[in-house]
Amino acid sequence: MFNAITITAVPVLDQDDALAFYVGKLGFKVTNDVDMGFMRWLTIALPSDPERHLLLEVPGPPALSEEVGSQVRDLLTKGALGLACVLTTDDCRKTFEDLSGKGVEFTQDPTDQPYGIDCALRDPFGNQIRITQPHQGPVEITEADKARWRAGAESS
Amino acid sequence: MSAAEDANRRLLRARDAIDRHFAAPLDVPALARVALMSPAHFIRQFKAAFGEPPHRYLQRRRVERAMALLRDSAWTITEVSLAVGFNSTGTFSRTFKAVVGQSPSTYRGRSQPLPAPDCVVRAWTRPAARAVVATGSSSFGEAAVPTGP
DSSP: OOOOOOEEEEEOSOHHHHHHHHTTTTOOEEEEEEEOSSOEEEEEEETTEEEEEEEEEOOOTTTSOHHHHHHHHHHHHTTTTOEEEEEEOSOHHHHHHHHHHTTOEEEEEEEEETTEEEEEEEOTTSOEEEEEEEOOSOOOOOHHHHHHHHHHHHHO | OOHHHHHHHHHHHHHHHHHHHTTSOOOHHHHHHHTTSOHHHHHHHHHHHHSSOHHHHHHHHHHHHHHHHHHHOOOOHHHHHHHTTOSOHHHHHHHHHHHHSSOHHHHHHHOOOOSSOHHHHHHHOSOOOOSOOOOOOGGGOSTTSOOOO
C-alpha cells in the first residue's frame, strides 16, 4: 500500500536556530527552503539518506491558535513531545565525542545494549534524538536469551 | 523563545542532568546552577513543570535504575545501591521498599529482564507516586533551602 516514510514533522521554536543545530552540528543538509508567504517550508535530510526528510515547523498561528501553539511549545520545551528521530551511525562513541565537542547536550552516554551501542541527545528546543550503532552481522541468540524470553512470555 | 519556554528548557536541562548523572552525588545547588536559577526558585519551578520536586525525581530515577540492575545483573544488593548513587545499603533498601512496595531481594526474586530497549524501560518503568518517602539524603540540600510562599 505504501512505499516509504518520506517526511516527518519535527516541532522547533525557531527555524534558523534549528538549521544552526541540525545542519551546523548534526550534519543534515537543507533539502527544501521555500518562502510560501504564509509559512516557510523547510526540510532537511541526511546526505546519506536524501529521500527521508524532516520538516522543521514552528507550532503557532495561524495553523494553531495562539493559545494552542503556546501549549505545544510549552510541552516541547519540557521534553514532553518525545522522540524526534532515531539516527544510526557506524561509530556511536566517536559521534558522541565529536558532538560533545561541539557543545551538543547529551542525555545519555554511549551504552552497550543487546542490539548495539546507543546514546541520546536533546535538540535546542527539547526534542529527544537517539543515536544507535546497530550490531553488525548476525546477532547470536544464546540459551540465556531464550530462557529470558520464555520467562517473559509465561509471566505476561 | 518566550521567557516561560526558556525557563522550561533550562529546567529540562537540569532534569536531563539527573537522568544522566543519577549515580553522582547530586544536590540542589548544583542542579539549580544547571537551570540558571536560585535553589529555592529552582525547586518550585521544577515541581510546577514536571509535577514532582527534583529530589523525588532523582529518587525515582535511582530506584528505577536499581530495579533494572536487580532484574538484569547478578550484582549484590550493596553493589546495586552504590551503583545508583546511594551512600548506604540501609537507606537504599528502606527507600526501595517504600517506593516499590517490596524489598530489593524480593523484587529480584519475582522479576525478569524486560524484553524492551533500555530507553523505553527508563521512560516507562520509573516508579509512580506511592507514599511520600523520606530519602534520608540530607546531602541533597532540598530541605535546607527555604522554599518560601
